[in-house]
Amino acid sequence: MINYLQGILVHKSPTKLVVEVNGVAFEVNITLFCFENLGEIGQKTKVLTYLHVREDILQLYGFKTNSERELFMHLISAPGIGPKKAQVILSSVAAAQLQRYIIEEDLSALTSLSGVGKKTAQRLILDLKDKVLSIDDMDRLPRKSEDMQTIDNLIDESVAALTSLGFNKNSAQMVVLKIVRKNNQEISLEELIKQSLQNL
Structure with a gap:
């Protein structure tokens, strides 16, 4: 497993980044939380990663905190949740809040998230409640204040x-x-x- 990438940030968008490490550029799918806490293009950055392996493709997913990555890995272990859906879920709500929804069995909050229906929410609670209890207190990074764009x-x-x-x-x-x-x-x-x- 590629645990993290550290190098120069070449490109960033709300869903992807490109980081150059020793002359090799890696494209990484990221959550909105990760995007909010990236540095500026051209600066050195470090991104925690998860490598998703399929028969036809290798995909990297990136995170700014260990707890967010751990929650992502728990999500994709649940039936019906692939890495793309997990990325959407963790872009819809902060990891600490999602952890709380699952622990408190808050069905209405879970079903309000994009791509999560009632059955999926029930499976998340059933399959992940004990697992997410073991995650250390969720890391919270300060949001960057950004100028309004055109x-x-x-x-x-x-x-x-x-x-x-x-x-x-x-x-x-x-x-x-x-x-x-x-x-x-x-x-x-x-x-x-x-x-x-x-x-x-």
Whole structure:
């Protein structure tokens, strides 16, 4: 297993990053929490990783904390939860909050997450409650305060992030525009994606 990558951050988006390590560029799928806590492009960065192996492809998933990675690994061990869905779930809610939902058996909170129906929520509680109890107190990194981006870029980046997570582009655009209007165009990229995931 590749435990972590440390190198120069070459590219970042809300769902992916590219880090160059000794002349080799690695593409890593990331959660929104990881994206929020990355440094600037061109700077040195360290990303904890999980390598997902399939017959036809190897995919890296990246995290900023051990506890988020551990929760991701528990999620993909549950029936019906693949790495892409786990990435969406951990981009919809903070890891500490998801841990609490599972421990407290909060079905309504779990089913409010994108891609989680009642049966999946029940399986998460049944299969993961004891496992997530053993995770140390969830690491909490401070959110970065970012300048508001121009509204067009904000919409484009949000829609691109949502479509890369598997959502229909037209549906994503409609939801994003609705949220932007609702917030009078004053919303960060991270918050816009989070709210969109809750409405798709």
